Amino acid sequence: MQHSTFVPESPIECAALHAFVYRKMLVHNKWRIIRLLTLVGLSLLLVLLILFIVVMSRTFTLKENLGLQFAQWENTTIISADISKQQREVLLANFKGIFLSPLFTFFVKTSARKLKCKLRLSLAVFPNVFSSSLVKHEVVGNYSHLFTVLGTDPELVPYMLLAHIDVVPANEVDGWEAPPFSAKELNGFIYGRGTIDNKQCVMGILQAVEYLLERGYVPRRGFYIGLGHDEEVYGYNGAVNIAKVLKSGGVKLQYILDEGLAVMDGIITGLNGPAALIGVSEKGQATVKLSASTRLGHSSMPPKENSIGILAAAITRLEESPMPRLFGYGPEQSTFEHLAHKFQFPLRFMMSNLWLFNPLVMERRPDMNAFVRTTTAVTMFNSGVKVNVLPSHAEAFVNLRIHPAQTLQEVLDLIKSTISDNRVKLELVDGFDSLPISSYDEQSFGYQIIKKTLLDMFPQVTVAPSICIGNTDSRHYMDLTQDIYRFNPTWLRPGEPERIHGINERMSVQNYEEIVLFYFQNACLKTSCDAYDGVQMERGHPKLVKK
Numbered sequence: 036m037q038h039s040t041f042v043p044e045s046p047i048e049c050a051a052l053h054a055f056v057y058r059k060m061l062v063h064n065k066w067r068i069i070r071l072l073t074l075v076g077l078s079l080l081l082v083l084l085i086l087f088i089v090v091m092s093r094t095f096t097l098k099e100n101l102g103l104q105f106a107q108w109e110n111t112t113i114i115s116a117d118i119s120k121q122q123r124e125v126l127l128a129n130f131k132g133i134f135l136s137p138l139f140t141f142f143v144k145t146s147a148r149k150l151k152c153k154l155r156l157s158l159a160v161f162p163n164v165f166s167s168s169l170v171k172h173e174v175v176g177n178y179s180h181l182f183t184v185l186g187t188d189p190e191l192v193p194y195m196l197l198a199h200i201d202v203v204p205a206n207e208v209d210g211w212e213a214p215p216f217s218a219k220e221l222n223g224f225i226y227g228r229g230t231i232d233n234k235q236c237v238m239g240i241l242q243a244v245e246y247l248l249e250r251g252y253v254p255r256r257g258f259y260i261g262l263g264h265d266e267e268v269y270g271y272n273g274a275v276n277i278a279k280v281l282k283s284g285g286v287k288l289q290y291i292l293d294e295g296l297a298v299m300d301g302i303i304t305g306l307n308g309p310a311a312l313i314g315v316s317e318k319g320q321a322t323v324k325l326s327a328s329t330r331l332g333h334s335s336m337p338p339k340e341n342s343i344g345i346l347a348a349a350i351t352r353l354e355e356s357p358m359p360r361l362f363g364y365g366p367e368q369s370t371f372e373h374l375a376h377k378f379q380f381p382l383r384f385m386m387s388n389l390w391l392f393n394p395l396v397m398e399r400r401p402d403m404n405a406f407v408r409t410t411t412a413v414t415m416f417n418s419g420v421k422v423n424v425l426p427s428h429a430e431a432f433v434n435l436r437i438h439p440a441q442t443l444q445e446v447l448d449l450i451k452s453t454i455s456d457n458r459v460k461l462e463l464v465d466g467f468d469s470l471p472i473s474s475y476d477e478q479s480f481g482y483q484i485i486k487k488t489l490l491d492m493f494p495q496v497t498v499a500p501s502i503c504i505g506n507t508d509s510r511h512y513m514d515l516t517q518d519i520y521r522f523n524p525t526w527l528r529p530g531e532p533e534r535i536h537g538i539n540e541r542m543s544v545q546n547y548e549e550i551v552l553f554y555f556q557n558a559c560l561k562t563s564c565d566a567y568d569g570v571q572m573e574r575g576h577p578k579l580v581k582k
Contacts, residue, residue: 118246123548127225129160130238130547131218134227161241163248170244176276178264184244186257193286194481195259195516196554197293197509198236199266199273202229203536210538223544230542232535233294235550236523237262243554254558259288263508270508278511288516290473290481292557293509295521296501298493300528303374305382310374311489311496313482314521315366315473317503317510318409319437321446321466324430325349327459331427342429343418349454350413350431356453362407363393364440366472366502370406373499405504409438409446432464436504439469470510473518475500481518488557489524492549524553 118126158165164182165172171183180200186193205215205228213219213226220226227234240260259281263273281288295317300309327345329338362368368389375386385392404410411433418429437446443466451461475482486498509519526546534540 118548118552126242126548126551127544129242130235131220131225131227132160133234133238134216134218134229157241161245163245164241167248169248169253173280175280176264176272179273179277180260180262181277181280182244182260182262184254184258184260186254188255189257191256192289193257193259194289195261195291195512196240197261197263197274197291197507197512198240199233199263199270199294199508200237201264201267202232202234203267204228205538205540212539215540220544221541224541225544225547226539226541228540230540231525231531232540233266233523235525235542235547236294239523239547239550240554242551243558246551246555247558252559256289258558259286261512266508270511274508274511278515281512281515286515288512290516290518290520291509291512292481292485292520292522293507294523295503295505295507295509297523297525297527298496300526302527302529302532305379306374306497307377307379309493309496309526310377311493311498311522311524312370312501313475313485313498314503315475315482315500316439317470317506317521318439319441319443319467319469320506321435321437321443322464323433323435323447323450323466324462324464325433325454325459326428326430326462328428329425332425334423334425337425341425343426345456345458346416346418346429346431349456349459350416350433352453352455353411353433353450354413357404358409358411358438358441358446358449360407361409361438361440363389365438366475366500367406368393369475370499370501374497377497405436406502407438409441410436410504435466437466437469439472439502441469443468467510470513470519471517473520479518481520484557485520485522488553491556492524492553524550 164170169185171185173181173183175181205211207214211226213221215226215228218225218227229235244260261274261277263270263277265271265273295314296312298309298311299306303310325346327342327349329340329342329345332338371386371389375383377383378386412435413431414434415432416429417431419426433450435446437443443463447461447463454461473479473482477483482500489496489498503521507521509521512519524546525542526549
C-alpha cells in the first residue's frame with residue numbers, strides 16, 4: 036500500500052501549509068528553549084548548591100591551626116613561676132622605678148647622666164643578670180645594651196629578644212591624669228610614658244631572666260637581649276650598632292621577638308573574645324616631599340595659579356586616588372581566616388570564605404584601609420610669608436606606609452603618575468621597603484613557641500598572624516635571621532591604642548605581671564631550661580645535670 040502525499044494545488048492551500056509548518060516549528064523551538072533554560076537553571080541551582088555546601092562547610096570547619104601542633108623540636112620543661120606577694124611588690128617597685136629618669140630620643144640631645152642613672156638602677160634591681168657568669172653585658176653605641184645569655188648546647192641556633200628604652204616626649208599640661216614620669220598608680224593602673232611603648236618589655240624581659248637565674252636554671256639554647264636607645268628615631272645608633280656587633284661575631288639567629296602587635300580585646304568588630312595578633316611582617320615606609328615654585332608677586336595681581344594652588348591640586352589628586360587595593364596579597368587574609376571561627380554571623384560567613392567575599396571586605400574604616408593598601412597621609416604643608424605676597428614656593432610632606440605587595444619604587448611611580456604635573460617636584464626624603472613575611476606554619480619554631488606560651492597563659496585567646504602597620508627597629512637585624520616576630524602580651528581594650536604616644540598612657544598592674552610571666556615561660560619553652568648543679572661534658576658537648 037502506497038502512502039499519498041499532499042500537494043497543495045492553490046495559493047491558499049500553500050499558505051496554509053506554510054503557516055502550519057511555521058507553527059509547528061515555533062512549538063518545537065519553544066520546547067527546545069524551555070528544555071535548554073530548564074537545563075541551565077538546574078545546572079545553576081546545582082552550582083549554587085555546591086557553592087552553598089562549600090561555603091557553609093568552611094564557615095563551620097575553618098579553624099586555621101586552632102589545635103596547636105607543637106612539634107617536638109626540643110624536650111621542654113615548664114618551670115613554675117610562682118611569684119610571692121613580696122616578689123610582686125618588688126616587681127612593681129622595679130617597674131615604677133624606671134619612670135623616674137625619663138629618656139627622650141625624639142630630641143637628639145640626650146642626657147648622658149640620666150642614662151647612667153638608668154644603668155645603675157638596672158644593676159641594683161637585677162643583680163643576677165649583671166653578675167651571673169651565664170650573662171655577658173655590653174654597652175653598644177654609648178647607650179644601648181646587648182646581653183648574651185650563654186646556652187649549654189652550642190649546636191642550637193640562638194634567638195633574640197628586642198625592646199627599646201627610649202620614649203617620645205610627654206607633657207603633663209596636655210591633660211594627663213597623673214604626671215607622665217611619676218609612675219603613679221590609679222585604680223590598678225600605672226600611668227607613665229612608655230608603659231605600653233616600650234618599658235614594659237624592657238623591664239619584663241630583664242625581670243624574667245632575673246627570676247630564671249634566681250631559680251638556678253640555665254638555657255640549653257642561648258639567646259641575646261638587645262635594648263636600643265633610639266628606636267623612636269629609627270634606631271640608627273642603637274639597633275644598627277647592635278646588629279653590627281652580632282654580625283662581626285658571625286652570629287645567626289633562629290628568630291627575633293620584638294615589640295609590635297598585642298592582645299586585642301573588644302577592638303576587632305564582631306569578634307568574640309580577645310585575639311593575640313603576632314606581626315609576621317611590617318609595612319614599609321616612605322616620606323616624600325612635594326614642591327611647586329612660581330614667580331614671586333603682589334597679591335593684588337594674582338596669576339591664574341600660584342605655587343599653593345598647584346601643590347594643593349596635586350595633593351587633592353593623591354587623596355582622591357588611593358593606592359590600589361591589595362587585600363590578600365600579604366598576610367592580612369590569613370589574619371581573618373585564623374580568626375574566622377570567632378566572628379559573629381554574618382561576618383563569620385564572610386571571613387571563612389574570603390576566596391569568595393574578598394571584594395566585600397570593608398575598607399572605609401581607617402584601620403581596615405591600612406590593612407588592604409599602601410596608605411597616603413599628607414602630614415605637613417608649608418608656604419607663604421606674608422598675607423599680601425604671592426608665595427614663590429610651596430612644599431608638602433607625605434608619609435606613606437607601604438603594603439608588602441608593593442615596593443618603594445612602585446609607590447613612587449604611582450605618585451608621579453597620579454599627580455601628572457611636571458610643575459610639581461617629587462623628592463624622596465627617606466624610605467624603605469616592607470619587611471619579608473616570616474614563617475607562621477605548623478613547623479615554624481618561633482611562631483609556634485610564642486603561640487604555645489600564649490595559649491598556656493591565656494586559653495581564651497585566639498592567636499593569628501598579622502602585619503604591623505607601624506615600624507620597629509627590628510628591620511636592622513634582617514641579615515641575622517629569616518624570622519622576625521613583633522608581639523608582646525600587652526592587653527589593649529577600646530580606647531587603649533589611642534594612649535600609645537598619646538596622653539594617659541598606662542599599664543595595669545596585672546598585665547605587667549603577665550608580661551613578666553610571658554617572657555619567663557616563653558624563655559623556658561624556647562631554651563628547654565633544666566635545673567642543674569653544674570655542667571658536665573659528654574662526648575664533647577655540655578650536658579645538664581639535674582638537681
